[in-house]
Amino acid sequence: MGRQLSPCGRARVAAGGPRQSGAIVGDKVVLASEEETAALFPDCEEGAVPVFGAPYRIACMIDDELDTDQDVYFEGGDHRTLVHVTGKGFEQLMYGMPRAQISR
Structure with missing residues (x-):
């Protein structure tokens, strides 16, 4: 199985999103199921997915559409x-994370 991406800020995946994401991380990318996320994030309620992957040693990728948002909620x-952060604050929190077209 490929790397799992948790949804962050967007619900739909664009037709080219998984391919572009996979090219960046170097592996097949699929969205994790609710059962998989429950196992990956045992300290979160079922169905609730954290926006930060680093504490769980999970590779993260940011939807490049979030770079244009003035406010980000998760x-x-x-x-x-x-949780509310300004777009600039979110950019600072996610500094260095790869960006890709994930949704449209």
Whole structure:
């Protein structure tokens, strides 16, 4: 199986997104199922996916569309906590992470 990407900020995957993402990480890329994410992120509620992969030793990739957003929102590990950061703040948090066209 290829590397698993957790959804970050966008729900749909573009037709070319997985191919471009795979070219960047050097492996086949697929979205993780809910069962797989529950096993990967045991400290999060089922179905809640963290935006940061580094604490879990999981390769991450940022949708390049997020670079144009003035505000970014993501779950805080459960379905009740919504985290807000400015676009600039998100860029700083994700410094050095590869970017790709994942959604449209």
